[in-house]
Amino acid sequence: MTMEIERTEEEEEAVVVVTPGEELGRSSSLIPGKGSYLAPHNRTVYASITGRRTLIQPSPDSPDQRPIVEVTGHKAHGAVPEPGSxxxxxxxxxxxxxxxxxxxxxxxxxxxxxxxxxxxxxxxxxxxxxxxxxxxxxxxxxxxxxxxxx
Missing domain, CATH: 2.40.50.140 (Nucleic acid-binding proteins)
Structure with missing residues (x-):
């Protein structure tokens, strides 16, 4: 389930709220960051927590130009097990x-x-x-x- 929450008029992007297990994209176009993980069987990146999806663009001199996708949860969430934890x-x-x-x-x-x-x-x-x-x-x-x- 993806829910979009609009920000104030000055901000052009919409905040996308995702839930655990929600598909965020393919590993060919995204690098999993905090709050997300890569499923090796299908090379898909999923959310591991409920929170806001954020794309972090790589620096221009980075050899890998795929953006990093992170999910930032609310402070009320405790620790969440992820693959490798x-x-x-x-x-x-x-x-x-x-x-x-x-x-x-x-x-x-x-x-x-x-x-x-x-x-x-x-x-x-x-x-x-x-x-x-x-x-x-x-x-x-x-x-x-x-x-x-x-």
Missing amino acids: IILARVTKVMPKVASADIMCVGTKSVREKFTGVIRQQDVRETEIDKVNMHLSFRPGDIVKAQVNC
Whole structure:
């Protein structure tokens, strides 16, 4: 959902408010900045938070002339997990192939909204994935440090 809010008459541009998961453009024409991320499977840039979309033009001498797209959220928003973020989460449920966890911190900042993550069996270790027993690896209440992936 894209909602446009008009500024005062002196300002020529309209403010574009975007929501998480909203497509901002293709990586061939945009560089993801703060509040946005690149989905590698389809090379599309998406918003990761609710806020105002801003395009930052590169300097004339920059080798990459694609603008940077950023989404600036309201100060009331807490930390938001993005691909690549290091998070702390509390395991809430363990099943044979996955464990669910509530994200508590992104980096050193606590989250204000509820975010749930999934730890897949193949994410526990790199080798002998089929031998991973999720019930022996995790218990509800465990605190896990992990990196967010798409």
